[in-house]
Amino acid sequence: MARKKVLIIPGFGGKTSNGPGPEIIRRCKKFADVYTYNPKWDRSTAAEWIAGARKAVARIGPEDLEVFGFSLGAYVALFLGAEFKLGGVVLCSLSPFFVEQRKDIPASAWKFLGARRRKDFQTRPAPKRLRSKATFLFGSRDWPLGIRTAKKLARRYGSTFSLVEGVGHELTPAYLDKVIGALRKEKPHR
DSSP states (O other): OOOEEEEEEOOTTOOTTSTTHHHHHHHHTTTEEEEEOOOOOTTOOHHHHHHHHHHHHHHHOSTTEEEEEETHHHHHHHHHHHHSOOSEEEEESOOOOSGGGGGGSOHHHHHHHOHHHHHHHTTOOOOSOOSSOEEEEEETTSOHHHHHHHHHHHHHHTOEEEEETTOOSSOOHHHHHHHHHHHHTSOOOO
């Protein structure tokens, strides 16, 4: 059997070369070939992030590829899971910027994202189905709208949903253990 492949997509404004990225890469290299996709976050939209990630998956090959994304990286990974038959997607703290939630997004979030991104998000519904198995993870103290949206999508797709207790919108050591466990397809060590 071929060695597992993992594609890592960081959260908005992040890169896999800083923050928790190097630790995720280090831990994933123990059981997989690791690839990264760092979207050009500045002055670009979700459509552009997804198009870039689509090219990365095509280059790597979707077979046996697990895609991990955090926040808006999870948003990108979700659309990859709808388009490709991947080994799976691990969606952490998924940003809920879908047309179905547009009325629930606070004005401050839209202002932070800007007019072009808002327009793009407000025309993009959540995928009706996925071609890939999905695991949804969320910090218990993260954005309640995000948690509700992820639970609803997990039910829709027949996916698993887990909370990481006491964690907000950040990849803490406990959260990383859950991520690695999901990518390895085994329960994380305590």
